[in-house]
Amino acid sequence: MDTARIGLIGAGFIGEVHLRALAFNRRADVRAIADVNERRAREMAERFHVPRTYTDVRQMLEQERLDGVIIATPDQLHREPAELAAQAGVHIMLEKPIATTVEDAEAIIAAAQRNNVKLMIGFILRFTLPYQQLRQKVVSGEIGTPTMAFGKRTVNASEARRLAGRCTVNDYLSIHDTDTILWNMGTDVESVYAQNGSFVLKEQGLNTPDYYWTMLRFRNGATAVTHSHWAMPAAFPNYPESELLMTGTRGAVHLHLAGQHLWYASDTSYEHPDVSYGFTAEDAGAFRKEDEHFTDCIIEDRQPLVTGVDGLNALKIILAADESIRTGQPVKVSLQPPQQH
Ligand SMILES: NC(=O)c1ccc[n+]([C@@H]2O[C@H](COP(=O)([O-])OP(=O)(O)OC[C@H]3O[C@@H](n4cnc5c(N)ncnc54)[C@H](O)[C@@H]3O)[C@@H](O)[C@H]2O)c1
Structure with missing residues (x-):
């Protein structure tokens, strides 16, 4: 197999970014788009030269011979298309968060396992160069044993207005840093404590907190x-101003995405590599790498770098944060060890 036949489910904001990324992917043959919004599906198909559109996922899976789907429906609507794709024997790249409940997340993972299809979760930072370089400093042992991390992501209120009520900023943005932290520090998390604050958006009539600390x-x-x-x-x-600081027993590493900035320090050295990277580039930057990884995994029969269990672990942290805010107490959590790949 030289190319993977791909279908897109959900051609909204991020679905369009995937279509842009896929247009640069020589190993992807995008066959169809399914979106309940017929006009949007047609518009995207025309712009990206995709042969067919559907308003029903079932119909697309029945009529097309697909190898993989990218699912980019709203968070609460991930389970049904994922289960349908798994039943049809089609590999899955599912946008984050894997789901909004542990029950749905476990059902998605079980469906993929039962039907022997690959399940990859869209944690884009794993395909973003500075985060990969930071990871190298951790796996090479250069920072020693991780002792602390701080991951930050801030934007103006336009996304809050667009998504008002659909999710929180913790589900939408911090889940990326949550996954990155678990990726680098391991999943042996004992408890989660969180606080949030509602000021500016509340004044604007939006029922969602301004910020979270977890x-x-x-x-x-x-x-x-x-x-x-x-x-x-x-x-x-409105593009996240992000940073990640990790300290360890032998060194520390810090990245600042808006500034395209990464430094690494130990007792004997200080490095400041060039990490310029076009995230907003025509070819969709890291999304191109993410989608190429998905098609490579299909064609070469490899396990994706990001698994369903990674998605479930990050979701458990996000849900525990909300419980902590409700109760005012730290919440015990139990995560699974990362799957081998
Ligand atoms: N990785 C990232 O950086 C990133 C960024 C933004 C959004 N996301 C995630 O991507 C997903 C989509 O977010 P968005 O902002 O693109 O949402 P959106 O509302 O812009 O797009 C969702 C699309 O799904 C369609 N849809 C809804 N129900 C459907 C169904 N049953 N079958 C087919 N299509 C259906 C809608 O019509 C819409 O076009 C969310 O899970 C979100 O968290 C990820």
Whole structure:
């Protein structure tokens, strides 16, 4: 097999980014788009030269001979298309979060396993160069044992307005840093404590918090904090201003995405590599790499770098944060070890 026949389910904001990315992917043959919004599906098909559109996922899976689907429906609507694709024997790249409940997430993972299809979760930071370089500093042992992490992601209120009520900024933005932290620090998390704040968006009549702080405590005493804020002033960019700081027993590493900035320090060296990277580029930057990884895994029969269990673990942290806010207490969590690939 030289190319993978791909279908897109959900051609909204991020579905369009995937279509842009797939247009540069020589190993992807995009056969069809399914979206309940027929006009949107047709418009995207025309722009990206996709032969057929459907308003019903079932029909697309029955009529097309697909190898894989990219699912980019709203968070609450991930389970049904994922289960249908799995039953049809089609590999799945599912946007984050894997689902909005543990029950749905486990059902998606079970459906993929039962039907022997690959399930990859869209944690884009794993395909974003500075985050990959930071990861190298961790796996090479250069920072020693991780002792602390801080992951931050802030935008203006335009996404909060677009998604009002559909999700929180913790589900939408911090889940990326949550996955990155679990990827680098492991999944031995003991408890989660969180606080959020509702000021600016509440005044604008939007029923969603402005920001979250979530603290993870690992069993070895290490801690990590994620912070996301989607009510920054209007002139602030709507592309996440992000950073990740990790310290370890032998070094520390810090990246700042808006500044395309990454440094690494130990007792004997300080490095400041060039990490310029076109995330907003015509070819959709990291999304192109993410989708290429998916088609490579299909064609070469490899396990994706990001698994359903990674999606479930990050979701459990996000749900525990909301429970902690409700109860005012740290919440115990139990995550699964990452799957081998
Ligand atoms: N990886 C990232 O950086 C990133 C960024 C944004 C969004 N996302 C995720 O992508 C997903 C989609 O988000 P979005 O912002 O693109 O949403 P959106 O509302 O812009 O698009 C969703 C699309 O799905 C369609 N849809 C709804 N129900 C459907 C169904 N049953 N079958 C087929 N199509 C259906 C809608 O008509 C719409 O076109 C969410 O899970 C979101 O969290 C990921």
